[in-house]
Amino acid sequence: MNKNFKKVLDLIAEMKQSFAMASMKFEQATLLDGTIVEFEIFEVGQPLFVVTETETIPAPEGTHALSGDLEGVSVVVDANGIIVEIIDERATEEVPVVEEVVAEAMSTAKVESIINAKLESFATSIEAVAEMMKIIADQNNNLSKEVATLKGDFESFKSAPINTTSEGEKFAKVGNLTAKQLWLKNNKNK
Numbered sequence: 001m002n003k004n005f006k007k008v009l010d011l012i013a014e015m016k017q018s019f020a021m022a023s024m025k026f027e028q029a030t031l032l033d034g035t036i037v038e039f040e041i042f043e044v045g046q047p048l049f050v051v052t053e054t055e056t057i058p059a060p061e062g063t064h065a066l067s068g069d070l071e072g073v074s075v076v077v078d079a080n081g082i083i084v085e086i087i088d089e090r091a092t093e094e095v096p097v098v099e100e101v102v103a104e105a106m107s108t109a110k111v112e113s114i115i116n117a118k119l120e121s122f123a124t125s126i127e128a129v130a131e132m133m134k135i136i137a138d139q140n141n142n143l144s145k146e147v148a149t150l151k152g153d154f155e156s157f158k159s160a161p162i163n164t165t166s167e168g169e170k171f172a173k174v175g176n177l178t179a180k181q182l183w184l185k186n187n188k189n190k
Contacts (some may be wrong), residue, residue, distance in 0.1 A: 005133055012129060016122070032065045035166050039083070045111060063087075082111065 026038040028051070035183060036051040048059040057080025072090035075083055120148045177185065 002137075005130075005137075008133060009126060009129070012126070015123075030067050032067045034069075035064075035107060037064070037066075042075075042083075042086070043084050045114070046083050048075060048077050048083050051079065057081075058174055080115075084111075 026044070026049070028036055028038050029042075030036055038049045038051055038056060039046060050058045050066075051060050059077045060081075061077055061079045063074050063076045066072075072088065073148055074087040074089070076085035076087070167182050
């Protein structure tokens, strides 16, 4: 794959991710170690992000304990930063939230099917962009060939002898005859 084409695809992927992130409204929470995390919806199957000084990145794999209003709640994140389990160890009088979470937990197959569906949609868009880029590259090659041909034609035209007779000289009088009349006179018998 052409390096420039790969760069374009990478930039498109970054822009798409930026637009997706910009359209989401995130809530924030703080971990016990002081790290700030963001989430759109705090539930299994949703992404969890770590907020740094310069960017927002997917949360690292593992179990993360929350603090503040959510102290006693831990969130388990997979390698892609997706919440796979929420553990609520706070004391409640009703049925513990842990059981509710287990009942709502998505199977790996369901998570994979959601991810695959999104990847297929994205792949279709990228394929369309790739086809468009191929057409542009083909047109660029054709234009380059045409420019090279025109350069060659111009060089041959440029090296052709120049007729130095100006319009003024064609009609200038030479003695009592104009240059045109003199030419006609000289070439009459040929």
